[in-house]
Amino acid sequence: MDNPSIRTSSKRFYHAAMHRRRGVVMILTLLSVILLVGMVMFVINLGRQTTRRQFVQDAADATAAAGSGWIARSMNTIAMNNVNMARALALINVLDAMPMSTAFTIEEHEETLAAIARQRSAGIPDRWVAEQVAQLEEEVREELEDVLRPMDNYF
Numbered sequence: 599m600d601n602p603s604i605r606t607s608s609k610r611f612y613h614a615a616m617h618r619r620r621g622v623v624m625i626l627t628l629l630s631v632i633l634l635v636g637m638v639m640f641v642i643n644l645g646r647q648t649t650r651r652q653f654v655q656d657a658a659d660a661t662a663a664a665g666s667g668w669i670a671r672s673m674n675t676i677a678m679n680n681v682n683m684a685r686a687l688a689l690i691n692v693l694d695a696m697p698m699s700t701a702f703t704i705e706e707h708e709e710t711l712a713a714i715a716r717q718r719s720a721g722i723p724d725r726w727v728a729e730q731v732a733q734l735e736e737e738v739r740e741e742l743e744d745v746l747r748p749m750d751n752y753f
Contacts, residue, residue, distance in 0.1 A: 700746060
């Protein structure tokens with residue numbers, strides 16, 4: 599049963615197979631290390647790309663915020679210009695009405711002074727009321743002479 603030629607051939611086959619397998623472990627190890635290095639480089643590159651993308655996004659956000667602030671300030675300037683133009687237009691109407699309103703006010707003051715003179719000539723029985731009427735007459739005359747007549751001459 600024991601055939602020496604079979605033993606010899608199986609020993610040779612075993613030694614040949616072992617001889618061929620010795621380099622396989624080293625090749626598998628090298629392939630594994632290369633794969634591991636590739637994966638590490640992929641993760642590092644992915645992290646760098648994510649960081650760069652975040653940096654670019656932050657820059658875009660900051661630019662948009664600065665631009666919108668600039669536009670808002672310019673809109674505020676335009677709005678204030680519009681407000682001032684509306685005030686100027688309203689002032690034109692007021693200035694146009696000043697000669698007539700001054701003339702009407704002078705007329706009213708002169709009528710008030712005439713009414714006070716009529717009341718005084720009719721007599722004022724109460725002394726306190728007479729003092730108040732005199733004070734009113736003085737104020738109306740001052741306003742008429744110091745404010746309204748110069749304004750009427752101006753317009």
